Amino acid sequence: MENYKILLADDELALRFLLTETLADDGYEITESEDGKEALxxxxxxxxxxxxxxxxxPELTGVEVCEWLRNHENPNQNTPVILLTAKALEKDRERASAAGVSTYIVKPFSPLQLVDTVQELIESRQ
Incomplete structure (x- = not known):
């Protein structure tokens, strides 16, 4: 099976480490980024x-990165995007879906929940 490639952008080192470990254990190939500009x-x-x-x-929010991604020519224009957020307000959700975010996961969440969501999104693209 080919390894699926995931870009993970989060400025929290501990969370990034945890998610990278969890996803890598499931066979995903992870590229880590610590801010929005680097992700872009x-x-x-x-x-x-x-x-x-x-x-x-820092630099750019996840929503700004997603807006750019959906509105400019790039290899990932139609790639599913999961937004991790501590902001669970309706207006934040609306802004995220307007930006083209596929799914929204509210912190704190379990890494296994994330793995399930990742699998669903990747499989739905096949």
Whole structure:
């Protein structure tokens, strides 16, 4: 089976580490990014099967990255995006879906919940 490639952008090192470990155990190939600007650089250069963005990041928020991604020519224009966020307000959800976010996961969440969501999104693209 080919390894699916995931871009994981989150400024929290501990969370990034935990998620990378969990997803790598399931056979995913993870590229880590610590802020929105770095994530955008990866997005423009490389194709991913799935992108996980934290809402609140330095440089650019996850929503801003997703807006850019959906509205500019790049290899990931139609790639599913999971937004991780501590902001569960309706207006934040609306902004996220307007930006083209596929799914929204509210912190705190279990890494296994994330793995399930990742699998669903990747399988639905096949």
């Amino acid at each position: 650089n990866y997005i423009q250069r490389e194709r991913y099967d799935l992108i996980i963005l934290d809402y609140m990041m």
